Amino acid sequence: MVKRTYEFERYMNVRSAMLPSFSPDGSQMAFLTDITGVHEVWSVAVEKQAKRPAWPEQLTFRNERMMEAVFSPVANTLIAVGDMGGNERTQLYLLHADGSVLKGLTEKPEVMHHFGAWSPDGRRIVYSSNERDQRYFDIYEMGIASGAVRLLYQQDGSNYACQYSPDGRSVLISRSLTTTQNQLLLLDTVTNEVRELTPAIQEGPAWHGAASWTADRKGLYLLSDRGREFMSLAYLDLETTEMTFLYELSWDIEQLALTEDGSVLALSINEDGCSRLELYDVTQGWDERKQLIAPTLPKGVVLSLGWSKEGNELAITLSAADDTTDIWVWHLDGGTVQRMTYSSTGGIPRDTFVSPQLLRYPSFDERQIPAFLYLPEGKHENLPVIISVHGGPESQERPRFNWLYQYLVACGYAVLAPNVRGSTGYGYEYQSLDDVRKRMDSVADLKYAVNWLCEQGIADPKRIAVMGGSYGGFMVLAALTTYPELWAAGVDIVGIANLVTFLENTGPWRRKLRESEYGSLEHDREFLEQISPINHVEKIVAPLFVIHGANDPRVPVGETEQIVKALQERNVPVECLIFADEGHGIVKRANRLQAYPAVVRFLDQHLRGEHR
Template sequence: MTDTADTADAGYGVARFLAVDHVDSPTLTPDGRLLFLADTSGTPQVWTTDEPAAWPDRLTPHEERVSALAASPTDEAFVYAMDTGSDERDQLYHYDLATGVERALTADPDSTHSWGVWGPDGDRVAYAANRADDARFDVYVQSVEAPDDPAGEPERVFEGPGGFLSVAAFGPEGDRLVLTKAHSSYDEDLTLLDLATGETTRLSDDAEATYSHVHFDGAGGLVFVTNRGSDTAYVGRLSLDSGDVTPLAGHDEAPGNPGTDAWDVDALAFDPDTGRLAYTVNEGGYSSLHAGTLASDADGEFAFDSTPAPAVDGVVSDLTFGPDADRLVFTHTSPTTPYGVRAVAFGDDAATDWTPVGRNGLPDAAFHDPETVHYETFDGRGIPAYWTLPPGASAEDPVPVIVDIHGGPEHQRRPWFYPTKQFFLNRGYAVLEPNVRGSSGYGTAYSHLDDVEQRMDSVADVAAGVEWLADQPAVDDDRVVAYGRSYGGFMVLAAITEYPDLWAAAVDFVGIADFTTFLENTGEWRRSHREAEYGSLADDYDFLKAISPLTHIEEVRSPLFVQHGANDPRVPVGEAEQVVDAVREQGVPVEKLIFEDEGHHTTSRENLIAEFELIADFLDEHV
């Protein structure tokens, strides 16, 4: 590293940054007690507090991560999901807050139980699971009351058509469920299931659309976030009688390409008893929060009347109302603000931090905000990106750059708090985070620009970002690092094989090396969903093989670090093994880190610290 980088590194080890707590997934009990997930103990566990900024109590005592949390609508109790070794085969557990007793609702460790919803009376839950067939998710309803049979076998109420299926909402009378079936990330079926008869009614039409944050409105309809008939997502209402969808809020008929002001609604909370509704709009990655009341007139026409809501300076998610909808809670973060939970009284314009998170003694100067930039790519499009320079970077003392490429690809890099990003900034690296074509958040049309045969256009967008870096005076363009996770790992491997001269080093986390072996070995229930994005083994095998980085591995010149988890159900660990072996055969320096107790994500803080200490040493050696 240069003297500038040494000066920027104030001696803050990665453990200081990774030990900053991450708090999210708020949910409120009927008595108004706040429950949330926090990784204070090293993995996400359930914690609770009943006062703002009060010292919270830890409720779950486990070493394995808790991945989902939902409070009962009627009792002081909650359900949570937890897997083993980050294998994503979640089991469900019930926790009684009055007694502190927790017990397993499911005990099938070979199956994935995807949390769904509570029944309206708090006596049942509904969820999807692949218990009968690994390639198919079915729908189950299960009592949460202590069963006579300790196994507590659930009732299968619907056999899925194959692939992934979700339970989106429970009817207010407890007699219906709303299900979503994802054909791809941007094409879902919405179905109403009658629990008494087993009959289903399709609510979606044949057009491609998504449906999320689904709520029964108590007046013969559903309120949800959808992009049906629109390039961007909005708050809509579907009449169960007619099937018609009416936009209520956040609707914009303009296309949502980067550079426009047409944005997606991306979160929603709704209380049918009061009609109170809150939603967020994703404005170039940053959230704006909106609140109001949904009401109908004498003709049955519904309208949204807005009310004050607090301004937010980062990203808001996990919107949920408390009892009587008098309070809205949500997760908040920004590049310099760790994840925490805030609350606001309905109609107020100031939010309160309920779970303020410290920084382990790190000063404000150790945290850095990005600027939003747009750089031109090969076809004249402007690619949005976040650009952050470390302190002291200048034309006289230029710095190396990490190009951090997000996964998905139907995902978006947003201005969240990234402890590892702040760590590298403090070590003297600049960071460029592009939202290349195929990213979400900029409308459906933009998200489709990398589909199947257009896959490598997104890699060209990354190369264009490196060209933009060459024009930045404070950048040393001989020391640029390709860096990405999951699909971003594929992008890293594709970038160093397609554009090998651009990179000084590369870091691949759980990346796809060969699309054909990835699709052959990924979880069976995921295959058709991923083929809709990448192309199918049956129809596109030769094309998939041709664009796979492993096919062109002889082009690699830059040292490579590869990290993976042995329990990864999404991108099997064989992808890492084969790319490491192939790069070594080329005589290029390569380091491999496989965690036997991790999956697609590194979830243990101990493992994360070991991982990023090794990566920092690797980059110090090669960049």
Template sequence: MAVDMVRLLELASWRAFDVDEAGRVLAGSDESGSTQLVELSPNGGATALTALSGAVTGRYLPGERAAIIQHDTGGNERGQLSLMRLDRRRTRPAELDDLQPLVRDPRYVHRLLDVLPGRLVYATNRRNGVDFDVVIRSALTGEEIVVYDGGGMVQEAAASPDSHYLALTLPGERPMSDQVLLVDTMPTTDGERLRVLTGPGEHTRNTHVRWLPDDSGLVVSSNADRDRVGVARIDPRTGDRTWLVTSEEHDLLGWLAPDGNSLLVQANDDGAGRLALHDARTGRLRREVPLPGDGWCAFPLPSPVWSPDSRLVALSFSAPDVPGDVLVLDVEQDDPPLAMTGSAAALAGERLVTPSVHRVPTPDGEQVPCFAYRPEDPTGSSVLIIHGGPEGQSVRTFNPIVQALAAQGHTVLVPNVRGSTGYGKRWYSADDGRKRLDSVRDLAALHDWLPSLGLDPARSALWGGSYGGYMVLAGLAFQPERWAAGVDIVGISSLVTFLENTSPYRRAHREREYGSLAADAEFLREASPLTHVDAISAPLFVIHGANDPRVPLSEAEQLATAVRRGGVECELLVFDDEGHGLAKRANRLDAYPRALAFLTRHLI
């Protein structure tokens, strides 16, 4: 049976945000059209919890039948925090007025970082609109303590079991680097409140930080002095590292159980997530964790989350033929994870394509990882889909755009050009700063490779969102003879105006990667598609959200105006209730079929 675009876009997917000791999972489902909270019970029941206007995430409040909910409006990413009591009978999912306000000021961003018994830890930029302070708030009384106000874009926070310390991660001075700080939440009058565990100048990723239960150490995923990410223990007194699990072939991520005995480790195997359980004290492998297919169980999905008693792990799983499901692993049993949802059932009888894995050679001797989705009846046309970030990775998950393009006969290539994560520090650093256009040259290498798959180079298009949108525009501007069309979704048209107009709290964060307006303005201007817009000759389809706080709508508007001035076809779709991408199914059902029809018109 043929796969149609509308059916693919209407498929519901699931993700796991939290799990309690009773085996209940606080899950997200987009069945309503945007991600809303649903509680899944061990007996198979599902209770819809929220019906808000925007996408929702949440965590259980430990020790209580309650959840902390983070929500925004229209995709503006200005998160607000509310409390929902789960022990009260409800006749319908909660709307905004049904929730108890905790932290609400729509002028600013508030992000939930951690949950503690009766309290929550969150980051907020309400002090100056730029820097993120870290606050511990009582969910009962509303009392707040600001425990960090040292500046920067705080990314993670992990409270020690006795709540005496918080481990924070902030961006370091170099691209794709994280500094680990230790904050004493109860300092004496002459005590040291802030301790630096890793230096700001280290070229090191430090993520997924968790405490051992006796406060004797932190477990962190890190690539300190390594190319590949491994899992290490850090002494909070000295900052010394002891490696627990490492690999010379794969990046690893680790999630420590609350009791400190078990460590769930994911190996990034060329875009597939392989899971295993290890002893958290020694790093010794206990057993592999089989998954339903060749898919992914973490980023870009929510990370695995342990139950407070360390018995269960809730997983978010997706594969090329699985839209997205919640799995629960019982670490005390040898059984595979139990599927709490069955998103693939709606695809019964339909033929979906799965990827083959390739390495595409470049003129300078590199090899670009690439997934190829080949249709049953190829037309000879192709579409390259480039991920955002740039510090991101295309992985082997379900993508309705890929499947719909393949159903129309297009071969879909999904590369991880230089700058992508998942292939070591050297690869994700290969596009930093003034090496930006090296990643664009990877597009040319991919184009040169098309005939080896029997594809027509004259009928190839680019598709990408966010930084992937920049890559689409850069490909059309710097390689106009190669590409027949482009679809740009919330993309950057000028690195200069992007940095000038993005949200202030993001500017310094992004200048680490792209270069600064003060020192690199001329290079940024030269690397911008808008500077070379007169070279663009391929038709364009542009999609943008009016509330985008990352890449402002002005990036799309100035591009469309300039392209049309040159007599080139450019359709611009703007959605007033969206931000950085299309979070609502109704808008996806409007935009994506039109974008596919646009490509078919120019490629077939």
């Protein structure tokens, strides 16, 4: 029996803070934190000379997930965004900065509302909604004082409001075509004229994002991978719509933040999963840029960037594998960096958290698969190992803080978190290696992860489990059915059991985009049936633990119900937890305290032979 120095609940008490927004005068910063057990909106005073920030104030008390809070550019009010029971039918709220008023602006609980931006004068907001038809998102504008709503743009597609132009007349729109292609449009809010800023490219990479107006207001800085392997910095001329690439690397430039006056540009670069910041004075344009000293931060992942209205402070959400997710502020004038939030570690000393080692292992075609390996203290031989597969699949395992990994490692498990083919962060070619008919190649990468762990002597071949959520849950079930002899157990969280029923029942606003990745029901149904785990369930011999939220709009709970019923009929050991007040993932603390200790008990039983 491995001694557990800190109990599971301690790890569940590790908190996070993220997504900061400065008040107009820069004296306050709103952000999200799960101090209460679910993310709510809080605020804290920004005091440049303070050695440690003041204790923050809680602003919302919904006891339901809040997902965003953005200050008005001119007043101490915010637009806050939240859903109910994990259903992702997000509503918009007007929130006073002291928390005294939380007023619903879009009280249509069956409709999704995606906040876009405040107008520069703070009188209007722009947002996207699928009110007209669940399959499509249109663009709406609301007057804050009157509450009057105006349909700005209607189109049978996935249209998302990004931001207003500096003069408040135009709105930048992103229309998603596939998971790797989109278009940028410019909508005149007075004439309703719409201009295409980028073409609708049907093949190859063509994503355009994170756009901001340049100092002369004649163009946009943006990130794009059009015709390229990696996301790069580009300039788009608003008159000619010609796009010029300015800065290209062999890694993705994943975030861009420009000061309101267009003078200072911050870039976050994803280098093998870790982030690197670069700052430039671009007052005279990119060609005359001056590189500025960037803040020195702990090694980790930058999750968000945001400037204050005056452009003197840059707020950064940073997560490190061995430290909590928190907010830092870079004071441009003094060149100092300040940690604004100190999320609780649940009483666990920070120096007990483990950082992973980055490695690469060969797969069936000799392609090198990147992975992060978390190891416990002591000997690293014949260990029980959990292979953790990220969702997406357009996503990337990165060295962010993961309380479950930390607990498992503290209990003597090793955790290998690979970026199998199809993951983002390694170029468009690598990201495309699992598309449609190549889907099962990514599952083969899991087999070769097992091979590598055993060849290195790290893993006990009889004590390896596979765990994943969402698409990662599909990977778990596919691994159990394709390579049943490899696994001692599996943990499937909100995963896909049947690609056909998944595509039939997923939220209608998602279906087209998902088909671009997985294949369509019209053209690929036979193949989708062929590779769906539910149609090979007789091959599963390893015990399985399944978790789902009843309100999941992405992977409906029927996916879990199918696989559980099929295993029960075959007397394969299966445990299942379905939460009535959760959606695509388990976010509420009370539910997590039920779900994840049960997962650990399950793993202990089947990988250690412990019965508790």
